[in-house]
Amino acid sequence: MIRLKMNHTPPFEEPELSCGSLWMDQEKLLYFKGLLEARLHTLLEEAGKACSDMRHENKGDFPDPTDRASLESDRNFLLRIKDRERKLILKVKEALDRIDNGTFGICESCGRGISEKRLMARPVTTLCIECKTEKEDQERVERQRGTRPRSSFPS
Secondary structure, three states: OOOOOOOOOOOOOOOOOOOOOOOOOHHHHHHHHHHHHHHHHHHHHHHHHHHHHHHHOOOOOOOOHHHHHHHHHHHHHHHHHHHHHHHHHHHHHHHHHHHHHOOOOEOOOOOOEOOHHHHHHOOOOOOOHHHHHHHHHHHHHHHHHOOOOOOOOOO
16 A cells, blocks of 8 residues: 655644634634534434434344344434534533633634634634644554553544
């Protein structure tokens, strides 16, 4: 397999951040806030519906062990999905807090601005693409060595 080295410079200029300066204007922050609030509302609605459905689900007796196993497998799969959504809800709330305290769109690793393209693709991110790529490379190396990465909660 041929591996190309990526150029870590963004295709457009990211402004350097200095103390007390916001690189993202108020209109863009409001846009991302609306996007995140809509996502949070959707996730909470789906979570409530899933809980309600699971409570009212007909548990019935299944004389066939295969049918019972299928129901249990489906339920476990749904619970894993809901757990992932629960983690996403926490990330959305944290992103909304970052908007409120003025740190949204700032990489927590290097302190530079996160590109708008990256924020559009993943508004809950806390790392710029360069730092995220570096982190993934480190995790890949650690996996190959057989050691576990320090953090199991992705950005």
